[in-house]
Amino acid sequence: xxxASTTKTPQPLPAYVQFGAGAIAGVVxxxxxxxxxxxxxxxxxxxxxxxxxxxxxxxxxxHIARSEGLGRLYRGLSPLLILDAPKRAAIGACGGNxxxxxxxxxxxxxxxxxxxxxxxxxxxxxxxxxDKSRAQLYRGPIDVLRHAxxxxxxxxxxxxxxxxxxxxxxxxxxxxxxxPQVRKALPKADSRPAQLFxxxxxxAVSGTVGTILNTPFDVVVTRIQSETRTAGTAPRYNGTxxxxxxxxxEEGPLALYRGFVPKVMRLAPGxxxxxxxxxxxxxxxxxxxxxxxxxxxx
Numbered sequence: 001x002x003x004a005s006t007t008k009t010p011q012p013l014p015a016y017v018q019f020g021a022g023a024i025a026g027v028v029x030x031x032x033x034x035x036x037x038x039x040x041x042x043x044x045x046x047x048x049x050x051x052x053x054x055x056x057x058x059x060x061x062x063h064i065a066r067s068e069g070l071g072r073l074y075r076g077l078s079p080l081l082i083l084d085a086p087k088r089a090a091i092g093a094c095g096g097n098x099x100x101x102x103x104x105x106x107x108x109x110x111x112x113x114x115x116x117x118x119x120x121x122x123x124x125x126x127x128x129x130x131d132k133s134r135a136q137l138y139r140g141p142i143d144v145l146r147h148a149x150x151x152x153x154x155x156x157x158x159x160x161x162x163x164x165x166x167x168x169x170x171x172x173x174x175x176x177x178x179x180p181q182v183r184k185a186l187p188k189a190d191s192r193p194a195q196l197f198x199x200x201x202x203x204a205v206s207g208t209v210g211t212i213l214n215t216p217f218d219v220v221v222t223r224i225q226s227e228t229r230t231a232g233t234a235p236r237y238n239g240t241x242x243x244x245x246x247x248x249x250e251e252g253p254l255a256l257y258r259g260f261v262p263k264v265m266r267l268a269p270g271x272x273x274x275x276x277x278x279x280x281x282x283x284x285x286x287x288x289x290x291x292x293x294x295x296x297x298x
């Protein structure tokens with residue numbers, strides 16, 4: 001009786017490799033699509049007179065590059081590059097999760113709410129640097145921090161924490177909760193290019209869902225973080241739901257989706273890029289490490 005060939009299941013990669021893949025993916029995605037984040041912030045601040053009413057996202061990109069210089073499209077990038085590697089590291093660990101969609105939705109959302117604790121001060125710096133009306137006030141990230149401390153102490157950096165937690169819970173829950181469903185709906189990949197395509201589509205669709213869910217909270221975060229407060233004066237935007245209802249009442253429901261187009265232009269393909277880069281990094285790492293991390297047929 002001849003011996004049948006057997007295929008051994010490859011050993012899971014160490015956690016630090018998976019987190020590292022997510023970190024690399026985050027840096028690639030952010031560096032590639034960051035100018036759209038600048039456009040998004042400008043549109044969200046338009047109500048306060050600090051952003052131009054651009055007709056389109058592409059028009060905004062061209063206008064900013066021509067009138068303010070190409071470098072303005074990358075202003076505020078450095079704080080996020082420092083942050084995005086550890087923040088996106090979870091993608092490497094969770095991107096291939098095949099648990100129940102309810103489990104991935106909840107765990108993804110809770111992970112997002114937790115990461116908000118770290119994100120808030122970096123977001124504060126980024127938004128202040130992106131705001132055209134403040135362009136001459138700050139020489140760089142350190143200058144933003146100095147002004148913030150003078151404005152209201154260290155707590156100024158965290159005043160949008162609840163709104164940021166809501167925003168990150170919504171995006172992560174939508175993103176991670178949708179990935180398994182999209183993967184199930186796609187044709188089974190029978191080649192490496194097809195697998196990469198499926199990963200990109202899964203991430204892009206899931207990124208779109210996450211963006212739809214979290215944009216209203218993102219508008220609120222931008223408004224809260226950009227507002228300069230003075231002692232003895234009640235803030236205009238004071239809390240997540242107070243701000244949501246204020247914007248809804250004064251500007252209408254579409255205002256809660258101001259900046260949605262550049263945001264989804266970044267996060268939809270960005271979500272695809274994240275999964276794509278994670279897949280490539282993990283696959284190449286398995287090849288480099290060899291057995292027992294690759295499929296071996298005996």
